[in-house]
Each structure stands twice: as structure tokens, then as C-alpha cells.
Amino acid sequence: MTTPTAFSSVSALVRRETSMVYDEGKEYLVEARLTPLAAARGLGLEEYVARLASDPTERRKVVDALTINETSWFRDHTPYQAFADVMVPALVERRQITRRLRVWSAACSSGQEAYSVAMLLDQHLPAGWSHEIVATDISTAMLERVRAGRYSQVEVNRGLPATSLVRYFTRAGREWEIAERLRQRVTVRHLNLAAPFAGLGTFDVIWLRNVLIYFDATTKSDILRRMLPMLADDGYLLLGSAETTLDLPADLAAAWRREQIGRVPAYRRAGALSLTSTGA
Numbered sequence: 001m002t003t004p005t006a007f008s009s010v011s012a013l014v015r016r017e018t019s020m021v022y023d024e025g026k027e028y029l030v031e032a033r034l035t036p037l038a039a040a041r042g043l044g045l046e047e048y049v050a051r052l053a054s055d056p057t058e059r060r061k062v063v064d065a066l067t068i069n070e071t072s073w074f075r076d077h078t079p080y081q082a083f084a085d086v087m088v089p090a091l092v093e094r095r096q097i098t099r100r101l102r103v104w105s106a107a108c109s110s111g112q113e114a115y116s117v118a119m120l121l122d123q124h125l126p127a128g129w130s131h132e133i134v135a136t137d138i139s140t141a142m143l144e145r146v147r148a149g150r151y152s153q154v155e156v157n158r159g160l161p162a163t164s165l166v167r168y169f170t171r172a173g174r175e176w177e178i179a180e181r182l183r184q185r186v187t188v189r190h191l192n193l194a195a196p197f198a199g200l201g202t203f204d205v206i207w208l209r210n211v212l213i214y215f216d217a218t219t220k221s222d223i224l225r226r227m228l229p230m231l232a233d234d235g236y237l238l239l240g241s242a243e244t245t246l247d248l249p250a251d252l253a254a255a256w257r258r259e260q261i262g263r264v265p266a267y268r269r270a271g272a273l274s275l276t277s278t279g280a
């Protein structure tokens with residue numbers, strides 16, 4: 001059983017390293033995820049937690065174990081429909097000179113979001129255009145999975161249309177491996193959203209879905225403030241279906257203009273929309 005001291009020490013560690021809030025009531029989760037790590041070191045849970053302060057390798061494993069990596073292909077469907085039907089055509093019209101799009105999957109988990117976007121760009125970008133999808137996450141274990149581009153049968157059953165499975169995957173033993181040409185489009189980088197976004201360039205579309213819900217109001221505002229200059233003037237930000245800008249401080253809420261696109265709200269930089277390209 002997790003003692004209150006062990007729980008608060010783990011919850012402080014996760015908060016420090018990821019900004020994710022692990023409130024009381026999540027003891028069961030900490031226990032379920034950390035007991036196997038402790039057992040692998042031949043330790044009881046409490047003893048293991050006590051050693052974390054002096055063991056950066058185990059601390060990284062704890063962060064990996066406690067980030068919530070729930071994801072699926074074309075999650076919620078409507079954002080992907082809006083992306084393919086409205087955002088990509090609008091951007092194609094505006095980027096005739098550079099003929100290049102950049103997309104950021106900003107809490108990519110095991111890569112289903114980034115590769116779903118890659119499939120749509122493969123289908124909807126005109127010939128001769130180039131694109132890059134930058135996939136970032138705080139979990140190094142998840143980033144390894146994105147790089148590997150391999151998924152179990154259970155994972156491909158979650159939201160991936162059969163036609164896309166046939167078109168973009170090959171069997172690799174008991175797993176399915178994503179096509180090399182899609183993998184080449186995805187740049188994988190470690191990034192803590194709560195820390196500065198150095199050297200990423202700017203993006204035409206940012207997918208920041210199902211991660212803000214784990215942060216407190218201050219962290220969420222800070223991320224959305226620093227996200228503004230990361231988006232092209234005429235770009236789009238997509239949040240998860242339970243996430244919104246309505247609860248932000250007034251100046252920041254006003255800086256993100258909400259625009260309904262089909263059945264999904266997208267967020268755009270308020271102020272003049274210009275024809276500038278991202279140029280990154």
C-alpha cells in the first residue's frame with residue numbers, strides 16, 4: 001500500500017518534472033504503476049520511492065510510468081475531418097510560394113496522432129509539396145515508440161480504418177509497422193511543454209490535445225501564452241474535446257480566437273490574418 005508520505009513524494013516528483021497534477025485519490029494509480037518498477041529492483045514500494053531522490057534513471061522510469069498515454073488513431077474523428085476538409089485546403093491556397101506545411105503534435109504519446117496527420121497529408125497535399133510533422137512528448141518511452149512506428153493488433157483496432165491499415169502498414173511479426181515514407185515525415189523530439197519551446201520553429205497547425213487537462217490553471221495559461229508565437233498568423237490550434245480557452249485570463253483568452261470548423265472548435269491567433277508563410 002502507498003503511504004501518504006510516499007504518495008506525496010511521488011506526486012511532488014511528477015509535478016516537478018512534468019507539471020502534471022496528481023491529487024489525492026490517485027494513490028491506486030501510483031501503486032499500480034510503481035509496484036512493478038519497485039519489484040524489478042527487488043524493493044518494496046516505500047523503499048523504492050525513498051531511493052528516487054538519488055536515482056535519476058529510476059526517476060525517469062517513474063515519469064514514464066505515470067504519464068497518461070491514452071491515445072488512438074483519428075481520435076474523436078471530427079478534428080481530423082476539419083483538418084483534411086478545411087484547414088489543409090485553406091493552407092494550400094495560402095502557401096503557394098513555399099509549398100510547405102509544418103504540423104506539431106505537441107503531446108504525441110505513442111504517435112497515433114502524428115501518424116494520423118501524416119496519412120491525411122499524404123492523401124490531401126498536392127504533388128510537389130513538402131511537409132514536416134514534429135512529434136514531441138515528455139515521455140522518452142513514448143518517443144521510442146513513435147520512432148519505432150510499430151503497433152499491436154489491439155492498437156490498430158482503435159480507430160484505424162481498414163483501408164489505411166492496408167495502405168500504410170506491413171506486418172512485422174505480431175505487430176504492424178507504419179510505412180517508412182510516413183515515418184520519414186515525422187521528426188521526434190523530447191519536449192516538456194512546461195519548459196521553453198526552443199528551436200522548434202513555427203507551425204501551420206498545432207495539435208495540443210488531451211494534455212492540458214492534467215495541468216493546473218497557471219501551467220495551462222503559461223503554455224497557451226508561449227504557444228501563440230509558435231503558430232503561423234493564419235494557422236490553427238486544436239485542443240482536446242474537454243479542453244477550452246474559456247477559463248484563461250481575459251487577455252490570453254482574447255488572444256486566441258475560437259473558430260468553429262465543421263463540428264470542431266479551432267483556435268486561431270486573434271488580430272490580423274496575413275499571407276505570411278511559416279518559413280521554418
Ligand SMILES: C[S@@+](CC[C@H](N)C(=O)[O-])C[C@H]1O[C@@H](n2cnc3c(N)ncnc32)[C@H](O)[C@@H]1O
Pocket residue numbers: 017018019020067068069070071072075106107108109110113136137138139142191192193194208209210211214240
Ligand atoms: C493522454 S495523452 C494524449 C495523446 C494525444 N495528444 C491524443 O490526444 O491522443 C497525454 C500525453 O501528454 C504527455 N505529457 C504529459 N505531461 C507532459 C509535459 N509536461 N510535456 C509534454 N508532454 C506531456 C504524456 O506523456 C502523454 O503522452
